[in-house]
Amino acid sequence: MLDLSKSLVAMGKDEDACQTLDELTKRYPKAAPTVLKGALAVRAKAQCS
Amino acid sequence: MTQPIKTWLTPVLAAAFLAVGAGQALAQVSLDEPLDEHAAKRLDRMEKAMKEVRAIVFQGRETGAPVVVQPAETQSQIAGMGDKINDVNQTLARLNGALEVIKHDLDQSRQETADQRAVNAVLREQVASLQKTVKDLTPPPAPPPPVAVAAPPDPAAAFAAAKTAFDAGDKASAEAGFRDYVDKYGEGPGGPEARFWLAKTLMARGAWPDAATAEIGAIRGWPRTR
Numbered sequence: 001m002l003d004l005s006k007s008l009v010a011m012g013k014d015e016d017a018c019q020t021l022d023e024l025t026k027r028y029p030k031a032a033p034t035v036l037k038g039a040l041a042v043r044a045k046a047q048c049s
Numbered sequence: 050m051t052q053p054i055k056t057w058l059t060p061v062l063a064a065a066f067l068a069v070g071a072g073q074a075l076a077q078v079s080l081d082e083p084l085d086e087h088a089a090k091r092l093d094r095m096e097k098a099m100k101e102v103r104a105i106v107f108q109g110r111e112t113g114a115p116v117v118v119q120p121a122e123t124q125s126q127i128a129g130m131g132d133k134i135n136d137v138n139q140t141l142a143r144l145n146g147a148l149e150v151i152k153h154d155l156d157q158s159r160q161e162t163a164d165q166r167a168v169n170a171v172l173r174e175q176v177a178s179l180q181k182t183v184k185d186l187t188p189p190p191a192p193p194p195p196v197a198v199a200a201p202p203d204p205a206a207a208f209a210a211a212k213t214a215f216d217a218g219d220k221a222s223a224e225a226g227f228r229d230y231v232d233k234y235g236e237g238p239g240g241p242e243a244r245f246w247l248a249k250t251l252m253a254r255g256a257w258p259d260a261a262t263a264e265i266g267a268i269r270g271w272p273r274t275r
Binding site for chain 1: 245248252258268
């Protein structure tokens with residue numbers, strides 16, 4: 001899902017990327033720290049609220 | 050000395066007396082007597098000259114301008130010069146008009162040139178901008194032709210071969226291997242993970258839409274991992 005959000009950001013679909021990241025943190029709140037850290041970076045890049 | 054003077058003075062005095070006497074005789078000619086032809090012509094010329102002198106004097110008195118005695122043909126010469134001056138003036142007027150037209154055309158041409166230069170500058174900027182846009186839109190270089198990974202008949206071996214290529218940095222071979230795996234065994238337990246790694250190879254070369262598609266496929270089937 002993190003990769004999907006990255007792809008969506010690269011495609012310019014920031015809103016979809018943010019929804020994907022929301023789903024990621026919702027489904028896997030205890031995901032690996034690297035995944036959560038990457039999610040934060042993508043969230044910042046997509047300017048998620 | 051006295052004798053020589055008397056010698057030449059005598060005939061001179063005599064001539065003077067004769068002249069005075071002749072003058073008195075002429076003065077005593079009556080005006081009523083008819084003049085001979087020569088005298089009449091002479092008198093006519095004198096009267097004509099007197100009339101001209103009177104006309105000149107009266108003209109000077111009436112106009113206040115100084116009396117200028119000039120040959121009779123001067124007036125025609127002046128008139129001719131005046132005509133020539135008029136012709137020159139008309140020619141100058143025509144030339145001035147032509148110059149005005151030329152100046153106007155030149156100004157117009159200069160203005161058109163300036164406008165054209167401005168348009169050219171704008172077009173140059175637009176072309177530069179478009180070139181930059183086109184350059185930015187140029188797709189990433191196509192991946193090198195994938196080295197065909199011979200798909201082993203065993204799905205696990207096929208997956209392992211593609212993963213080995215990925216780990217070795219051979220993204221093209223890995224992409225081909227995982228795509229082949231998905232095509233053949235995509236519905237099996239290893240399908241989602243193969244799509245996951247296929248998406249990784251696609252992301253590596255910037256094929257974002259294909260990568261997203263593969264990732265969605267991986268997410269959908271993720272619980273069914275091998």
